[in-house]
Amino acid sequence: MDQKAYVIHMGPAKCAVDLGDGSERGGYVNQDYVLQKLGRPHRAISLMYCYYPLDKGWPERASVAHASDSVSFAWDYPYDDYFTYKGGLDGNLSDEPFTYMRDVRKHGQDVLLTLTIDPHVSDEHLIAIAKDLTTFGRVQLRINHEATGSWFSFNKRCTYQEVADFYVRFHRIVKEYAPNVQTILCIGGIEDEKATEMLKEKEFAEAVIVTDIWSVDKYITLHYGWPYDIAERGGKSHYCKTAEETYRLAKLSYDRFRYLNGGERKLMVMSELNVDGDVTGQIKQASIMKEFCDFIKEDKEQWLSGFTMYQFRDDGRLGLEMTDPNNKDVGIEQPLLQEYKEIIHDDFFQPVMTMKEEITLPVTLRWGGSEDADGITMPIHLEKNPVFFEVYFEEELKELNLMMCIENVWFYKAPGVTCIDIMPTFWKNPLSVEKEVSLTLFAPPSDGENKNTGAVDWMINSYTILPKLPKIRVRYEPTEEC
Known part of the structure; x- marks a missing residue:
């Protein structure tokens, strides 16, 4: 019997989950590793960079270019101590963050780029940045976040009104040169329940209206003095809500x-959210995050469209993993990781899948982003728990870039790979009875970028032709009984 397949549409979750991957507190971890640890892709991966091209020492990271024993706070450098954005005017698109942006998109996720920028740069710089982003699909761009604070360099150089005016200026340039990009305004919001206004809301009134997305960063607990002191009871460098x-x-x-x-x-998001294990300890950190996510699920108003877990691997205790101090390439799993993994596998936080008509081959798969894509799903009848379950990609399919899902577990197939072993799905959750399962395939762009085909939708949609279905090998007994 021929294998049947159907069109399947992937749409937004009730509340999406995004994940921070790299910041001033930790380096980038590749998406193959993240997927293996968490079992599903995120809506977006948050990357944090800065752009101060007029400064002495640029483009070196601030803590390298301006290293000093007198520094006693994370933001006591001439410019923000994020990794530096290598694009922009006369930039290099083969460097950071573009290498990571391609990795993110190949793995079926959108790019959420945080960029702190010197407000004194010219329009030419901003136009160049906007053009950098045109090939990366549905990018979310968070410009000069936490803008009502006092710690970032852009706030030290400008008044709040100037920071707000810069946001509006950059937003308008983005809309003209990169219409695929949505802007995120991240300000302090309501910080006291007795307050009737947000901090600096008069200055940011126009920015609130023009932006695409609203955002606040909220840490339930935070040791903001890290890494220059230790959070101790009675100390002044942490807080707890x-x-x-x-x-x-x-x-x-x-x-x-x-x-x-x-x-x-x-749309409203929380662009940074976590509980700092420096304050609560790591076990309590996990239970508090679960409690917060339960509030999201139980609220019938569903006002929050997504939140970003800050972050995957952290040099301190704000990550799902802690960086091994002996080897920065190694992460130490924290209790929060397993709790978070359960949260993001809840249907409430997962994209909605809608099955449509049966396909005829060849079929064109459309990737419009992690909240708007059309793939295929193949029903497969399993008599019992398999011993072997493999998906083979013959010559015509070998170079495809695919995200695959079965029983709520996701796998990645890179171009050139000819076989994916699906058995990890059934190790932790073996079948006790026969069951029909579905293997679902989506095709993000193979190099992480959309091609300028001249089509009106090229900045948003990427299309892939699937000439035939992959072959499925299922066996219920070992090859040999030894």
């Missing part, structure tokens, strides 16, 4: 954003 209070403040922030926008809704 409850999950419930943090949730209420974030929701009040959304309500105020909406009020300032004349009552009209926009």
